[in-house]
Amino acid sequence: MNKIITILEANVSEEKWDTLLSAYRAVKEKKSIPMPLQSFLLQMRDDPKLWRIISIWESMEVLQKMKSTGETPGGVLVFRQADAEPTLSVFEAKEEI
16 A cells, blocks of 8 residues: 655745744644644745645545545644645655665
């Protein structure tokens, strides 16, 4: 079974960076089920307004289970708390080192 990688991406205004960080930490502490295996909040070095949340999921089934709850995903809520609407990309890992 291949891992699934999700990438949420949005531009966040500088005055909302602390809000974004606090919202991400709150989701991390909440640990609702199902959760990804790993998740990272990233800020682009060359364009600091560009932020991403990259999450690694055990499988598409686990990601679908999270989606089936009907709740807005935590990562989307993180960006929305910082007044940003993220775009979502979903990738399937074909190989792993």
